[in-house]
Amino acid sequence: MEDLPLLYLDLKLKTKRKLRKYQHLLTKETDAVVTIESENLMICNAGLVSGNQREELVQFFSSFGAIEEVSMSPGKSYSFIKFKRTHDAIKAFKEVNGQKGLPSMDSCLYLLFVNKVPPLSVYEDVLPPGLLLLENFINEHEEEMLLNCVIWSSVDSDQEKCLKHRQVKHFGYEFRYSDNNVNKDAPLMESIPQECGFLFERLSKSRPELSLWMPDQLTVNKYEPGQGIPPHIDTHSAFNDPILSLSLNASIVMEWRNSERQHFSVLLPRRSLLIMSSESRYAWTHGITPRKTDILKNHEGNLTVCAREVRVSFTFRQLRREGPCMCQWPKFCDSQTPKTETQVDRLTEDCASKLEKIYVHQVYNEIASHFSDTRHKPWPNVLSFVMSLKPGDILLDVGCGNGKYFGHNKYIVEIGCDRSSNLMEVCTTRGFQVFQCDCLVLPLRSCTVNACISIAVIHHLSTQERRKAAINEIIRVLKPGGKALIYVWAKNQNKEEMSSYLKQDRKNRRKSAETSVNHTKFISLDESNYPKTAPDDQIRSFGVTLPVHSNRTNFQHNNLLVPWILKHGDSKNVEEAPTFLRFYHVFEEDELVQLCISIENCSVERSFYDQGNWCVILVKS
Ligand SMILES: O=C(O)CCC(=O)C(=O)O
Numbered sequence: 001m002e003d004l005p006l007l008y009l010d011l012k013l014k015t016k017r018k019l020r021k022y023q024h025l026l027t028k029e030t031d032a033v034v035t036i037e038s039e040n041l042m043i044c045n046a047g048l049v050s051g052n053q054r055e056e057l058v059q060f061f062s063s064f065g066a067i068e069e070v071s072m073s074p075g076k077s078y079s080f081i082k083f084k085r086t087h088d089a090i091k092a093f094k095e096v097n098g099q100k101g102l103p104s105m106d107s108c109l110y111l112l113f114v115n116k117v118p119p120l121s122v123y124e125d126v127l128p129p130g131l132l133l134l135e136n137f138i139n140e141h142e143e144e145m146l147l148n149c150v151i152w153s154s155v156d157s158d159q160e161k162c163l164k165h166r167q168v169k170h171f172g173y174e175f176r177y178s179d180n181n182v183n184k185d186a187p188l189m190e191s192i193p194q195e196c197g198f199l200f201e202r203l204s205k206s207r208p209e210l211s212l213w214m215p216d217q218l219t220v221n222k223y224e225p226g227q228g229i230p231p232h233i234d235t236h237s238a239f240n241d242p243i244l245s246l247s248l249n250a251s252i253v254m255e256w257r258n259s260e261r262q263h264f265s266v267l268l269p270r271r272s273l274l275i276m277s278s279e280s281r282y283a284w285t286h287g288i289t290p291r292k293t294d295i296l297k298n299h300e301g302n303l304t305v306c307a308r309e310v311r312v313s314f315t316f317r318q319l320r321r322e323g324p325c326m327c328q329w330p331k332f333c334d335s336q337t338p339k340t341e342t343q344v345d346r347l348t349e350d351c352a353s354k355l356e357k358i359y360v361h362q363v364y365n366e367i368a369s370h371f372s373d374t375r376h377k378p379w380p381n382v383l384s385f386v387m388s389l390k391p392g393d394i395l396l397d398v399g400c401g402n403g404k405y406f407g408h409n410k411y412i413v414e415i416g417c418d419r420s421s422n423l424m425e426v427c428t429t430r431g432f433q434v435f436q437c438d439c440l441v442l443p444l445r446s447c448t449v450n451a452c453i454s455i456a457v458i459h460h461l462s463t464q465e466r467r468k469a470a471i472n473e474i475i476r477v478l479k480p481g482g483k484a485l486i487y488v489w490a491k492n493q494n495k496e497e498m499s500s501y502l503k504q505d506r507k508n509r510r511k512s513a514e515t516s517v518n519h520t521k522f523i524s525l526d527e528s529n530y531p532k533t534a535p536d537d538q539i540r541s542f543g544v545t546l547p548v549h550s551n552r553t554n555f556q557h558n559n560l561l562v563p564w565i566l567k568h569g570d571s572k573n574v575e576e577a578p579t580f581l582r583f584y585h586v587f588e589e590d591e592l593v594q595l596c597i598s599i600e601n602c603s604v605e606r607s608f609y610d611q612g613n614w615c616v617i618l619v620k621s
């Protein structure tokens with residue numbers, strides 16, 4: 001940022017500090033810049049958002065000379081004044097800066113010279129994608145009739161709540177603000193008033209694609225001036241697409257925001273119908289800022305401040321009954337994201353072990369031969385750990401798979417274990433010393449091995465407790481001073497250069513991995529997706545839904561199912577190849593270290609990122 005011009009030198013330190021902050025705001029939010037002196041002033045801390053009125057600014061600043069223009073933008077706490085003569089602007093600048101000025105304000109005023117008055121950001125005519133506004137959807141009689149359908153009682157009832165922000169009444173089903181959902185099994189006594197029927201007949205004429213759409217839930221919101229509704233996305237799993245909102249009795253400005261920080265202020269005129277669908281319904285928040293005025297364009301196209309009046313809105317929705325939401329915006333979708341993630345961690349021991357049995361052990365057993373064919377090249381950092389061991393050291397590989405780290409260091413004793421008997425067979429054929437066991441219960445005496453490796457194993461355990469228990473078990477069997485090397489899959493596959501996992505996809509090799517998108521499919525572990533291996537009753541008891549990962553893309557979730565497409569030696573036909581799903585918990589940065597720190601007799605000697613994995617070297621104390 002450029003420093004302030006010389007003229008500002010005379011000002012107090014505190015004022016200069018404040019002005020530098022406002023200079024930053026100016027360059028961030030507008031295309032104007034600070035100048036030495038000009039006829040234009042930025043009034044840094046008086047604007048519509050801070051509750052200042054145009055008239056008040058005009059009155060105050062006119063005392064310095066004739067004003068040509070006052071510009072106030074909605075949503076801003078600053079404004080701009082253009083004097084007719086630079087001389088008068090300088091006068092105002094010198095007298096007002098850092099001083100108490102406006103009668104309505106307790107705090108000091110701050111001014112900056114700017115090269116121009118930046119253009120106003122007014123309500124754009126563009127709307128978020130998928131949002132549609134039908135103006136004059138109803139006439140005044142219909143408006144009155146609809147307003148009369150709702151009888152507001154003065155006492156709080158269950159269906160009619162006076163929320164902090166506004167008064168609400170539900171028809172058809174109650175929308176619970178506590179968990180932002182509806183109880184689909186408990187319809188209300190009062191269904192949507194019959195008087196609303198004409199709206200949907202009319203809608204189907206102008207919007208044929210909605211001719212079959214019928215709401216079964218209605219929320220009536222009543223906003224007194226000063227009240228609003230916090231920004232939100234109507235819960236995906238609760239309602240279908242679209243959602244309609246009819247504005248009655250008064251106009252209001254609704255704010256729309258997306259995750260790319262785009263922001264639209266949309267004026268909802270009285271008697272208009274707003275149709276929120278697709279992206280606007282699923283990926284943009286909407287809300288009404290609690291305030292007593294809105295800034296509207298008048299007939300001449302100028303902005304004016306309008307006092308809000310009581311607005312009543314009818315929000316019509318249709319309950320989602322055909323299973324979870326399958327929208328394209330999983331990031332905002334409660335059907336697709338957070339619930340499943342946390343649910344896995346809350347599984348009981350019994351369920352967690354069943355989940356692993358079906359989605360890890362049985363899968364590896366079935367794919368053992370194909371899996372082993374794809375696992376030849378040892379990772380260099382693991383190999384150098386193995387090679388660093390002293391002659392006579394005992395190395396245990398927990399989850400050794402096909403034994404790809406065995407046979408490199410000729411001077412050590414190597415033993416391996418794995419859950420999969422078929423992988424054990426591969427090892428035995430190769431002449432390695434292995435036994436079959438679960439990594440949670442190693443059949444070894446405590447303090448017996450000099451070193452341990454566990455590569456890409458612990459991420460197959462479904463709860464944090466079980467992952468911790470597995471590391472605990474490794475530490476237990478280590479001799480004091482012994483070391484363990486642990487690798488787990490990282491959620492972030494782009495930490496350094498692209499990991500080899502992502503690189504294997506030719507498309508990704510070309511494009512930046514940053515942009516690799518993932519259209520997630522979800523599988524409920526309740527519905528048997530594993531007819532071959534999983535008896536119904538086992539799957540049913542999980543009660544979790546997990547996202548299915550698109551291979552060779554970045555991870556979008558921590559708990560997920562990763563497909564393994566089984567190709568037999570003879571068949572090249574991918575279509576016929578059965579797909580198996582493996583459970584993974586992919587780790588956040590530092591998660592593995594934190595887990596290890598919480599374990600007794602164990603210190604973290606080194607932690608690093610290697611080929612898409614978070615890795616630690618642990619030492620037993
Ligand atoms: O008042 C409105 O127009 C919108 C209300 C709303 O967004 C809601 O109830 O979810």
Ligand SMILES: [Fe+2]
Nearest residue numbers: 232233234286
């Ligand atoms: Fe809403």
Ligand SMILES: [Zn+2]
Nearest residue numbers: 236325327333
């Ligand atoms: Zn959704």
